[in-house]
Amino acid sequence: MPLIMGMSVLLSCQFLGELVARGLILPVPGPVIGMVILLVGLMIRGKVPDSLRMTGEGLLRYLTLLFVPAGVGLMVHVELIGLDLWPILVTLVVSTAVTLGVTGWLLERLNRRQGGRP
Template identity: 80%
Template sequence: MPLILGMSVLLACQFIGELVARGLTLPIPGPVIGMVVLLVGLLVFGKVPKSLRLAGEGLLRYLTLLFVPAGVGLMVHFSLIGNDLWPIAVTLVVSTAVTLVVTLWALDRMNRRRGNGR
């Protein structure tokens, strides 16, 4: 029963996100808005309920299966990717570098705030 309750909460948040995204014609996917709704709900509640933890851990156990369709898409559309290989490669390198810099900046700032800075 706890698993059903946890999955129901996850699906309800996704449904709310879809309603908001379509109702307000936002360019943000409904599941992303649903995750924000879930985050706000968890912050208000103060902890993760056992049923939600059980459902989330069950989904995470099979997360690697979600990469299969992406791998198949890479193989099927390899010629299209080959045509735009340089823009894709540059985008990947630049976005990774920006992510690393922002992460380091945020970590440094949090360390300084806690008094652990040099």
């Protein structure tokens, strides 16, 4: 029964996220908004319920299976990827650099705000 409750909470948050994303015509996927809804709910509650923890751990145990379709897609469309290899590589490098820069900048600002050493 705890697994059903935990899965119900996860699916309800995803459903609410889909409703918000489609209702407000946001360019953000519904599951992402659902994760934010779940995060806010957990922050208000102050702890993770055991049923949700059990469900999450069970899903994480099989997370590697979710990468199988992506790997198959890479193998099937290797010619298409080869045609656009340079734009893909440039995008990966630039997005990684921007992510690292923003993360470092944000960490530095938060550290200063907390009164830590520079």
